[in-house]
Amino acid sequence: MNTTPMSPAARRRRRILLPLVFLALAVIAAFAVQQSLAVASAPSSASISGAGALGEVTEADGAIRDGGQPSVFDDASPAVEGLRPDLLAALRSAATDARADGVEFWVNSGWRSQALQAQLLREAVVTYGSEEEAARWVAKPETSSHVTGEAVDIGPLRALDWLAQHGANYGLCQTYSNESWHYELRPEAIEAGCPQSYADPTEDPRLQ
Ligand SMILES: [Zn+2]
The missing domain is CATH 3.30.1380.10 (Muramoyl-pentapeptide Carboxypeptidase; domain 2)
Structure with missing residues (x-):
């Protein structure tokens, strides 16, 4: 098991990266929901x-x-x-x-x-x-x-x-x-x- 503590620089990188990853996932999810709604509501x-x-x-x-x-x-x-x-x-x-x-x-x-x-x-x-x-x-x-x-x-x-x-x-x-x-x-x-x-x-x- 790796118990080496993270360096301060690595922790800073993680503090910046994690919110970016969540933001990207939220944008992708919102786009997918919007697409499926658009298909469902288009009367054909x-x-x-x-x-x-x-x-x-x-x-x-x-x-x-x-x-x-x-x-x-x-x-x-x-x-x-x-x-x-x-x-x-x-x-x-x-x-x-x-x-x-x-x-x-x-x-x-x-x-x-x-x-x-x-x-x-x-x-x-x-x-x-x-x-x-x-x-x-x-x-x-x-x-x-x-x-x-x-x-x-x-x-x-x-x-x-x-x-x-x-x-x-x-x-x-x-x-x-x-x-x-x-x-x-x-x-x-x-x-x-x-x-x-x-x-x-x-x-x-x-x-x-
Ligand atoms: Zn008819």
């Missing part, structure tokens, strides 16, 4: 659309992976093929005309199984911190218009711009003001224009 449309952590659900449930978004013409995609035929026909008609304008439609989310909808709701509660806030973005499996194949989430931004201008001509209307990507079929819109959108899903009487 990916997790809303089912392209986040998929857990036990699969593409057969209508899940779509990031970067794997199908077009509205993709018959092999359960998320597309599960949409109601009248909605799908309107989407394909609009997408055909949009393509002539150089605009492509992606399906970020379409038909979803109840299992996928339930998982999205669980993820939203984690993302938004409460069931009340999550309800502003994600419907319950029993009431979701995605589960019945009556709603589609379209991307990218250029497609949304195109739909905002021309969607009503095909009966395609944005349902919620806070979801510029969520479209449903309103055949009467071809004559009368789209109805006023709800501020968010909590105002939708169908979801009560």
Whole structure:
């Protein structure tokens, strides 16, 4: 065992070095906490659309992976093929005309199984911190218009711009003001224009 007492110079060095080491550790820890909070609090449309952590659900449930978004013409995609035929026909008609304008439609989310909808709701509660806030973005499996194949989430931004201008001509209307990507079929819109959108899903009487 080394019992040699420290020289005064060595003790001075330690008095200066130790606080510096603690300061450095504190800075690193604070940075790590800030990074993890930044990731946790960033709401991403990916997790809303089912392209986040998929857990036990699969593409057969209508899940779509990031970067794997199908077009509205993709018959092999359960998320597309599960949409109601009248909605799908309107989407394909609009997408055909949009393509002539150089605009492509992606399906970020379409038909979803109840299992996928339930998982999205669980993820939203984690993302938004409460069931009340999550309800502003994600419907319950029993009431979701995605589960019945009556709603589609379209991307990218250029497609949304195109739909905002021309969607009503095909009966395609944005349902919620806070979801510029969520479209449903309103055949009467071809004559009368789209109805006023709800501020968010909590105002939708169908979801009560
Ligand atoms: Zn939607």
